[in-house]
Amino acid sequence: KAGVTQTPRYLIKTRGQQVTLSCSPISGHRSVSWYQQTPGQGLQFLFEYFSETQRNKGNFPGRFSGRQFSNSRSEMNVSTLELGDSALYLCASSLVHLPGDEQFFGPGTRLTVL
Amino acid sequence: TQLLEQSPQFLSIQEGENLTVYCNSSSVFSSLQWYRQEPGEGPVLLVTVVTGGEVKKLKRLTFQFGDARKDSSLHITAAQPGDTGLYLCAGAGGLYGGATNKLIFGTGTLLAVQP
Numbered sequence: 001k002a003g004v005t006q007t008p009r010y011l012i013k014t015r016g017q018q019v020t021l022s023c024s025p026i027s028g029h030r031s032v033s034w035y036q037q038t039p040g041q042g043l044q045f046l047f048e049y050f051s052e053t054q055r056n057k058g059n060f061p062g063r064f065s066g067r068q069f070s071n072s073r074s075e076m077n078v079s080t081l082e083l084g085d086s087a088l089y090l091c092a093s094s095l096v097h098l099p100g101d102e103q104f105f106g107p108g109t110r111l112t113v114l
Numbered sequence: 115t116q117l118l119e120q121s122p123q124f125l126s127i128q129e130g131e132n133l134t135v136y137c138n139s140s141s142v143f144s145s146l147q148w149y150r151q152e153p154g155e156g157p158v159l160l161v162t163v164v165t166g167g168e169v170k171k172l173k174r175l176t177f178q179f180g181d182a183r184k185d186s187s188l189h190i191t192a193a194q195p196g197d198t199g200l201y202l203c204a205g206a207g208g209l210y211g212g213a214t215n216k217l218i219f220g221t222g223t224l225l226a227v228q229p
Contacts, residue, residue: 004156031215043157043202043219056214090156094215098207101215105149105156 002026004093004106012112018079021109025072025093031055032074033103034066037088046089049074050097078111086113117141118205118220126226130192135223137203138185144207146179146186147217151200160188193227200224 005024013019025032034046045058049068066076072093078085088110092103118139127133137146145164149157161170163179163186170177174197176189186203203220 033215033217035217035219042221043204043217045216045218048214048216056216058216092156097215102159102162103215103217105158107155 004091004104006089006091006106006109008109009107010110010112012114013081014114015081015083017081018077019081019111020075020077021089021091021111023074023076023091023093023106025074025091026104029093029095029104030072031094031097031101032068032072033092033094034074034076035090035092036060037090037108038086043090046076048097055097081113083113085111087111118203118218120201120203120220120223122223123221124224124226126228127193129194129227129229131227133190133193133225135188135190135201135203135225136185137187137220139205140184141205141218142183143205143218144183145205146183147204147206148177148186148188149202149204151202152198157200157202190225193225195227195229198225198227 007022031050033048037043047066048056052068063079068074088108090108092105094101094103147162148160151157161177166181166183168179174191178187201223204217
């Protein structure tokens, strides 16, 4: 069974630009969560989607947004990029969206903002 | 705000040594998970502990969940170079967590096992 796929794997953008990251969950999984990983802050929760609805949102500014499609694929968007947005963005999929559900992480998208 | 503190932050040991990583919080979680992350990859789940006082063993790894479900530990016996990586604990479902699989990750422990 194929794992979680994230595209692109690497991105370089400049301040002020916007970026869209994509995540394809494991087949049959309906829940997708996004996390930001930085050396200073570690892994922080961004959002959680289930059945095309945002179920939970982390403490990030409105420049960070996301959505989920009917096939469970998800995208996240960051507008007006700042240097501090440089991070590894990880997507995780699970069957449903209950506490303790096993989540499978993708390899991440490494975003560098210059 | 729920926080998970891990200690130590860094650990460099020789092959064959034993080690323990601690994960502490002031919050109660319905379950606690341990992950290992290698460079360029996403975290991979090692174990989920659910019951206070629970102990789980995975080959040379022993995981324990505190009685009050606020803390956990990971003990590795006879560490091998293949154990090298970033170890992360993550709490799921606080006391009033609701229907969400949001994870609160710990600060991480970077382990290097020298051959």
